[in-house]
Amino acid sequence: MSKETTKAKTETTTAAENDNGRADRKAARAARRDERAAAAAAAAQTEKKNALRGDAPKANTTNTTEQELKKFEKMTYKERLNLFNTNPQVYNKLTKGG
Numbered sequence: 001m002s003k004e005t006t007k008a009k010t011e012t013t014t015a016a017e018n019d020n021g022r023a024d025r026k027a028a029r030a031a032r033r034d035e036r037a038a039a040a041a042a043a044a045q046t047e048k049k050n051a052l053r054g055d056a057p058k059a060n061t062t063n064t065t066e067q068e069l070k071k072f073e074k075m076t077y078k079e080r081l082n083l084f085n086t087n088p089q090v091y092n093k094l095t096k097g098g
Contacts, residue, residue, distance in 0.1 A: 069094055 072094045075083070084091040091097075 065093075 068090070072080070072083075080091070083094075
């Protein structure tokens, strides 16, 4: 074999190795990208489940009490009597009797 033939074979082999190496790196990048996408999807799903699992937000009791008091003040005597008979705890709370 001459030097030129050996050199040509070496260059061909090196080019083929480079193509294989490039393909391997490309496949590795694609695999990492897919892993990151799967991890992000799993994290989003977990976050969604955690958000749905929690308790409902608590109502602001001060505003609720103020609103109930305003409604109570607008009630007729008959409505107040009905509230007293059906829910005496709320009636006492609104009349500051409890």
